[in-house]
Amino acid sequence: MLIKKFDPLKKKMLQIIDVYGNIVDESLVPKIDDETLLKMYKTMLLGRIADTKAVQFQRQGRMLTFVVNKGQEASQVGTAAALEKKDWLVPAFREFSALLYRGAPLEQLYLYWYGNELGSKYAEDVKILPINVPIGSQFNHANGIGMASNILNKNEVVLTYIGDGGTSHGEFHEGLNFAAVFNTPVVFIIQNNHYAISVPRNKQTKSETLAQKAIAYGMPGIQVDGNDILAVYAATKEAVDRARNGEGPTLIELVTYRLGPHTTSDDPTIYRENKEVEEWEKKEPLIRFKKYLVDIGLWSEEQEGKEIEEITNYVNETFKKVENSGLVPLEDIFKYQYAEMPPHLVEQYEEYKQYLEEVNE
Amino acid sequence: MATISLIQAVNQALEQQMEKDPTVVVFGEDVGFEGGVFRATAGLQKKFGEMRCFDTPIAEAGIIGAALGMAINGLKPVAEIQFSGFMLPGYNQIVAHIARMRNRSRGRYTAPLxxxxxxxxxxxxxxxxxxxxxxLFAHIPGLKVVIPSTPYDAKGLLTAAIQDPDPVIFMEPKRIYRAFKQEVPDEEYIVPIGKAKIVNNGTDITVVAWGAMVREVQKAMKTLEGEGISVELIDLRTISPIDQETIVESVKKTGRFLVVHEAVRAFGPGAELIAMINKHAFLSLEAPPTxxxxxxxxxxxxxxxxxxIIDPKRIAYEVKKLIQY
Structure with a gap:
């Protein structure tokens, strides 16, 4: 049991591949089939490239404000990969690669950040809630989904996310307390990327680790190297199994780093040193995982080059489609407010249409 | 006199009041070290130190609830909520506590924040x-709600808000934070809360707006002037309490009334204004207040x-409909 072995109160952090890509402890390496390992790595690459491209498009004035994910791909993919098809993912707003892994199409993710609500309308079999902007509130939604799973005997597990800043929020507390009280099958992930916009992690809480907060709620907590995808997967898988077996919720702190700005509107040079960023560049998650895959004979430089080229083309084509997707039809901004449009809204809609006709728009 | 933007005017008012009154404290998410995501509090921590301008953890109920405690115990807190959409976790504190403190303690405790x-x-x-x-705020007894539309008013109204004995919700139209600059006196001055401003004298119709909508009405007026329509434009400035006198007098003169607001319609300030006009200027009306x-x-x-988002074209269209009524 990793969760027992790595006690956050004893300052133990789970790591399986070190920053150089070497295995720290062979006995801890999780069993993942080759196909899944490759899917994980390719999704990380897609996440990285699509994220970097989105920032470029934004700088060119072609994309709106975009939440930047660079550096957090292992935390996102490693957690998402531990779920089964029937499970739920309840995101905050910095889970780009997790959403990709769970079947949210890139086109939709781009569409969302491009300012179109259809970006939140996933296919019926994609069990992801829309991106959640108000801090912390998703924890309680995750519990509700988990409670429904318990009450209706669905045996589904829920994976939800928050940032280090989010742990200050009342809903973080309420969510964890509910989870423990109702023994919900929820895995709570904290992506500790060290900054809540400009406010550093050490100003957010006096707790030495974020994982240790679990103890007070009566649930296990574990701190994990969030840039080590094998460790992220192993801890999450264990927590998912616990949840599936009716053993209740787990809190996992993933220690990672936001290599980019908070969003494209943010200028991180105001509040952090370049030197610090450079240090974390060395610990970033893709290099490490790639070396592991090359070492076990699953990946090569040649494959890497080909994959990057394919992804880059795919990303460019996808964004072109999004750019050409046009405006939201007028009807759509009215018709989804209620199951049936109430009379006052019908009136507003009709009057506006008449106005548009009269002014020939 | 310096020529500054609305966001700079906010910054100047904060700095001046902090300088003048050592009990004024400024805080919120990213407010301290960074100086705010919009730079409203830029330079304040450096100048006044971390005890008077500081970052808080992300917790709006914490920020707003603590503001009440500070106000009760001798400070003049100016709390920033990063975007109004994130105010809601703190709404409980505003409605259940801040707005009620004076009344429920019969004046023993107040919330000058x-x-x-x-x-x-x-x-x-x-x-x-x-x-x-x-x-959401104007509906709550005990609160004052202020919205500036120019750098000059932003400074004067924020100064008034900080000096006000009651809680003031100060909403800043971020769309025009940097849209234009205006000459603003360097020294302290007050723009009184509860007083609307006649931006333009006119004879045919009274148009009331606030925040970013004031400029949109002004743009519409250029078209309307060309068609011989004279608009009396009133910037409401304080949403609650409403300056009844200025508006009613204007409508009695023009006989027509249009309120333009960006907020959703149902149960909003527009309805409040129209009810007021129906009561106090009914016999002067030549078209339904709209x-x-x-x-x-x-x-x-x-x-x-x-x-x-309402644009000048739609405003001009509505005005003409009322003129032709």
Whole structure:
């Protein structure tokens, strides 16, 4: 049991591949089939490239404000990969690669950040809630989904996310307390990327680790190297199994780093040193995982080059489609407010249409 | 006199009041070291230290609830909520405590505090970043709700808000934070809360607006002037309490009334103003007092937002309809 072995109160952090890509402890390496390992790595690459491209498009004035994910791909993919098809993912707003892994199409993710609500309308079999902007509130939604799973005997597990800043929020507390009280099958992930916009992690809480907060709620907590995808997967898988077996919720702190700005509107040079960023560049998650895959004979430089080229083309084509997707039809901004449009809204809609006709728009 | 933007005027008012009154403290998310995501509090921590301008953890109920405690115990807190859409976790503190403290303690405790927040749409923003929620505050007894539309008013109204004996919700139209500059006196001055401003004297119709909508009405007026329509434009400036006198007098003169607001329509300030006009200027009316507002929908994301945000063309269209009524 990793969760027992790595006690956050004893300052133990789970790591399986070190920053150089070497295995720290062979006995801890999780069993993942080759196909899944490759899917994980390719999704990380897609996440990285699509994220970097989105920032470029934004700088060119072609994309709106975009939440930047660079550096957090292992935390996102490693957690998402531990779920089964029937499970739920309840995101905050910095889970780009997790959403990709769970079947949210890139086109939709781009569409969302491009300012179109259809970006939140996933296919019926994609069990992801829309991106959640108000801090912390998703924890309680995750519990509700988990409670429904318990009450209706669905045996589904829920994976939800928050940032280090989010742990200050009342809903973080309420969510964890509910989870423990109702023994919900929820895995709570904290992506500790060290900054809540400009406010550093050490100003957010006096707790030495974020994982240790679990103890007070009566649930296990574990701190994990969030840039080590094998460790992220192993801890999450264990927590998912616990949840599936009716053993209740787990809190996992993933220690990672936001290599980019908070969003494209943010200028991180105001509040952090370049030197610090450079240090974390060395610990970033893709290099490490790639070396592991090359070492076990699953990946090569040649494959890497080909994959990057394919992804880059795919990303460019996808964004072109999004750019050409046009405006939201007028009807759509009215018709989804209620199951049936109430009379006052019908009136507003009709009057506006008449106005548009009269002014020939 | 310096020529400054609305956001700079906010910064100047904060700095001046902090300088003048050592009990004024400024805080919120990213407010201290960084100086605010919009730079409203830039330089304040450096100048006044971390005890008077500081970052808080992300917790709006914490920020707003603590502001009340500070106000009770001798400080003049000016709390910032990063975007008005994120105010809601703190709404319980505002409604259940801040607004009620004077009344329930029969004046023993009061809440002389300011809660600042950028609000409004038209900036191609993410979800929860475009709402106009003034109705949520104006509906609550015990609160004052202020919205400036110019740098001059922003400084004078914020100064008044900080010096006010009661809680003031200070909503800043972020769309025009940097849209234009204006000459603003360097020294302290007050723009009184509860007093609307006649921006333009006119004879045919009274148009009331606030925040970013004031400029849109001004743009519409250029078209309307060309067609011989004379608009009396009133910037409401304080949403609650409403300056009844200025508006009623104006409507008695012009006989027509249009309110333009970005907030959704239902149960909003437009309805409040029209009820007031019906009571006090009914016999002067030559057309039904009318509201041009946001639709009763969630503010659409960028690719649908243009339908929601009221533009000068629609304002001119509504005005002409009332003139021709």
């Amino acid at each position: 300011v809660i600042r927040m950028p609000y409004g749409g038209g900036i191609r923003a993410l979800e929860h970043h475009s709402e106009s929620q003034e109705t 509201r041009l507002t946001g639709f009763d929908i969630i503010v659409p994301l960028d690719k649908g937002e243009h339908h929601y």
